[in-house]
Structure formats: structure tokens, C-alpha cells
Amino acid sequence: MMHVDMLIIGGGISGLGMAWHCQKAGLSTRVLEQHAQVGGLIASRQQPEQTGDFWLELGAHSAFNSYQELLAIVADCQLQSLITPKKSPPFKFFKAGKLQSLLKQIYWFSLLRALPRLFSLSKENLSVQDYYTQIMGEKTYDALMQHAFNAVLCQDARHFPADLLFRKRARARDTAKKFTFAAGMQHIARALAETLEKRGVLFHVETPVIRLEYRDHQFEITTADQRTFSSRFLTLATPVETAAQLLSFSFPSLATLLSQIKMATVHSVGVAVRKEEVRLPIVGGIIGADSPFYSVVSRDYLWDARYRGLTFHFKADFNDPLAQEQLIADLLGIKPSQFLWRDRKINQLPALTVDNLFDLAQITAQLQHLPLALIGNYFNGVSIEDCLVRTRGEFQRLQAQMGTLN
Incomplete structure (x- = not known):
């Protein structure tokens, strides 16, 4: 059995952040990640044989200079050179099969009448719908x-808290307001993992955990390949449903x-796609209204002379790959056969409510x-910075429980 001070299950940005804190404190640390790469919901993709170093995102798309926790980790690991500023092309609204201006969707009279409530209405215990309907007016909402x-x-x-x-946060004025990293957002996850490995953190990828037990003040973890690990302290940096499953044996109340x-x-x-073949104007993204997608996020924020990349985030019930590809092609004004490549990822996100x-x-x-x-991403909010603050x-x-660590 392999023993360490801290076991971390999950190699997304939260797990990587915990590993960084632990190595700074001198704790022996292992990270168990079920997938082949770290990153979790940060997922950059490329196919070099088709488009060289061109990449696009299938998960988180941006970081901001208000992400002070992220920037502190980047600075400590001397990864500032990877920061790549993003431009801000306009967003469009997709309704009735057409691209429209966002401004045309605003009911200005009701908005201006409701807006003063912004200065007195608290968000506490209100849903997104309840709060923003009151400060923007029902029609604009x-x-x-x-x-x-x-x-x-x-x-x-609608029901999200x-x-x-x-959240309003202080900004790092010496960093671009919105940025990514040289080879996409997952670049920072990979670079951070490499740095932490050099500092003594052990990573085990493709290592799903199937059992968690706590006895005699020790955690014991069993993986799918029947290896066992033990630790004084444990971090679950997993999706909430995975955490519930793993805790059901030793911590049933938490699991419930x-x-x-x-x-x-x-x-x-x-x-x-090839840039010259697409009729879609340069956009930062598209907000879906009466469409099967929540949003389209474009790679147009970074100039490329040859290619464009777009990621469609489809609703759960629109999951037919052929139908998805035909919708994408129609919006771009091309045929599916003109895609240079495509990639897919099923993302699971917490659907929090005020009751939660x-x-x-x-x-x-x-x-x-x-x-x-x-x-x-189910405690403070869903952003990278929310995760790192948690x-x-x-x-x-x-x-505080550990006492003297060194």
C-alpha cells in the first residue's frame, strides 16, 4: 500500500490547485486522475495532421485578470510566458434561424425603469430568474x-443561485483583461502538472477510483486496477455525483x-474549417434562443490566417451527431464534408438551485x-477562479488540523 500525507482524487483545475498548495506546504502528495490527461472541464483539442498547431476549446474558454488565485499559481510556477491575450469580437443572438444583434432584444423602457433596483436588491437566496427579472424587467429578461x-x-x-x-474581484492591471494560454486553456493544466511533478507531486493518470474507506484515522483508496493508496488527508476534486458515490460507504450523510x-x-x-469557406462573420460567440444549442463559442478571438474553429454547446436532448453536424454546417454555410476535423466531449455541470x-x-x-x-465547481460558482477560491x-x-507541516 502506498502512503502519502495527501491524496487528491481528480486532476482538474481544483485538484491541481490543491496539489500546488500541498507541495508548497511540504506535504507528500499524489493525484489520481481517471482520464489520460489532466484538466477536467478544461479541454483544448487539436489535430496536428489536419491543421498543425491550430486548437479549439471543448470546455472552459477564457480566464480573466480578476482570477487572482490562478495568476498566483501561474506566477509561482513561472508560467507567465504562456498567457495569451484575447480579443473581443462581438457576440450575436440566434433566433428564428437568423443572427441578430443583442441590442435589438432589449426593451429599453422597462429596463431603465427596473435598473435602479440594482442598487438596493440583494442577490441572497434569489434565483437568477427572480433577481434579474427585477433589475432588468421581465421583457428584457x-x-x-x-x-x-x-x-x-x-x-x-432560471433556478441557479x-x-x-x-462576483466582483480586484483585477491585475499588468495582465490582459481576458486571456487564454499559448496552446489553449488546457495548456496551463498540463504545464502546471509538469511543474508539480518536478517538485515531487506524483500523478497517476488513467486511474479511476472504485472504493473509498476511512478507518483508524486513515483513508484507504482502491483503484480500478486494484492498487491501494492510503493517506492522512483526502481531497475529492471530482464532479459532485462522483463524490457522492465515493463517500457513500464511509460518509453516508455527506453522500446524501x-x-x-x-x-x-x-x-x-x-x-x-477553412477560413475562406465560411460565410459566418467574425464573432466572439452566439447566444442561442429558440435553438438546440445554448451557445457557440468562436476561436476568432485569436487571429489565424488559415482556419476558424467553433464549439457548439448543445442541450442534452439534442444528441444525434449527424443532426448536430448538419446544424453546424447550415449555420456556417458549408457542408459537413468541409469540416477539416471535429471533436466531441460530454460535459457534466452542477445544476445548482437556491434550495441547494x-x-x-x-x-x-x-x-x-x-x-x-x-x-x-459546485460550491462557490462554476468559474476557474471560483474553484480555486474554494x-x-x-x-x-x-x-489548521495538520499542525506543523514541515
Whole structure:
């Protein structure tokens, strides 16, 4: 049995962030990741035999200079040279089979009448629909903003807690407002993992965990290939449903609370095409209204003389690959045979509701004195920075239990 101070299950940005904190504190650390690469919902794709170094995203698309936790990790690992500023082409609205201006969806009179409530209305315990209907007016919310929020969250956002969206944060003025990394967002995940390995963190990819037990103040983990690991402390940096399954044996009360959080399925399809063949104007993205997709995110924010890339985030019930590809081709004004390549990823996202805030508060209370951290995109919000803020807080909680670490 292999023993360490900290076992981390999950190699997405949350798990990588926890590994960074642990190695800084001098803890022996292992990361178990079920897939072949780290990154989780950060997923950059390319096919060099078709389009060389051209890439596109099938998961998270951007970082911002308000992501202070991410930037601190990047700086400590000396990865600032990978930061690549993004331009901001305009977004469009797709309705009734046509691209339209976002501004044309706004009901200005009702918006201006409702907007003063922005300065007095609290988001606390309000859903996205309840809060933004009051500060924008029902007409503008129904016509535009509900679809914009669906696009941001890649799910029906009506019941999502309003205070988990768009937090105000200090900005790093020496960094571009919006950025990616030289070979896409997953570039930073891979580079961070490589740096952490050099610093002594051990990574085990393609290592699914099938059993978790806690006894005699030790965690014991069994993997699909029947290896066993043990540790003083454990971090679950997994989707919430995976965390619930793993905790069901030793922590059934936590597992029950976690199972109250439902998941939303998103079918993400990215295509690379020749630039001169596409009729679609340069866009940052497209918000879907009465369409089978929540959003289309374009690679037009980085100039390429030869190719364009677009990723369609389709709703769960629109999952026929041929139908997806035909819709993409129709929107681009080409045939599916003109795709240079396409790639797919099924993303699972937490579908939080205001009622789940009570569940999360109970989870936090139960974790208080346990040597167990739960991190991911179902606590503070779904952004990369939300995940890393949660990670720092959980590490500090565990650190208080550890006493002297060195």
C-alpha cells in the first residue's frame, strides 16, 4: 500500500490547485486522475495532421485578470510566458434561424425603469430568474438575458443561485483583461502538472477510483486496477455525483447531501474549417434562443490566417451527431464534408438551485472537523477562479488540523 500525507482524487483545475498548495506546504502528495490527461472541464483539442498547431476549446474558454488565485499559481510556477491575450469580437443572438444583434432584444423602457433596483436588491437566496427579472424587467429578461445566462452556464439557468454568478474581484492591471494560454486553456493544466511533478507531486493518470474507506484515522483508496493508496488527508476534486458515490460507504450523510445536487449534461462539439469557406462573420460567440444549442463559442478571438474553429454547446436532448453536424454546417454555410476535423466531449455541470444552498451549508458544517476536503465547481460558482477560491479555503481548513507541516 502506498502512503502519502495527501491524496487528491481528480486532476482538474481544483485538484491541481490543491496539489500546488500541498507541495508548497511540504506535504507528500499524489493525484489520481481517471482520464489520460489532466484538466477536467478544461479541454483544448487539436489535430496536428489536419491543421498543425491550430486548437479549439471543448470546455472552459477564457480566464480573466480578476482570477487572482490562478495568476498566483501561474506566477509561482513561472508560467507567465504562456498567457495569451484575447480579443473581443462581438457576440450575436440566434433566433428564428437568423443572427441578430443583442441590442435589438432589449426593451429599453422597462429596463431603465427596473435598473435602479440594482442598487438596493440583494442577490441572497434569489434565483437568477427572480433577481434579474427585477433589475432588468421581465421583457428584457425573457427576450435576451435568460438565454444569455443559459449560454454562460450551459444549462437552464432560471433556478441557479444569483449570488454564485459575476462576483466582483480586484483585477491585475499588468495582465490582459481576458486571456487564454499559448496552446489553449488546457495548456496551463498540463504545464502546471509538469511543474508539480518536478517538485515531487506524483500523478497517476488513467486511474479511476472504485472504493473509498476511512478507518483508524486513515483513508484507504482502491483503484480500478486494484492498487491501494492510503493517506492522512483526502481531497475529492471530482464532479459532485462522483463524490457522492465515493463517500457513500464511509460518509453516508455527506453522500446524501451531495446527491441532492443534480447535474446538467452538455454535448460540446468543436469543428475546424477553412477560413475562406465560411460565410459566418467574425464573432466572439452566439447566444442561442429558440435553438438546440445554448451557445457557440468562436476561436476568432485569436487571429489565424488559415482556419476558424467553433464549439457548439448543445442541450442534452439534442444528441444525434449527424443532426448536430448538419446544424453546424447550415449555420456556417458549408457542408459537413468541409469540416477539416471535429471533436466531441460530454460535459457534466452542477445544476445548482437556491434550495441547494442549504445543502451546501450543511456539507460545510459536517466537513468542519474532518480530514476531508470537497472542492470543485459546485460550491462557490462554476468559474476557474471560483474553484480555486474554494480550494484555498479547504486547504487552509485542513492545514489548521495538520499542525506543523514541515
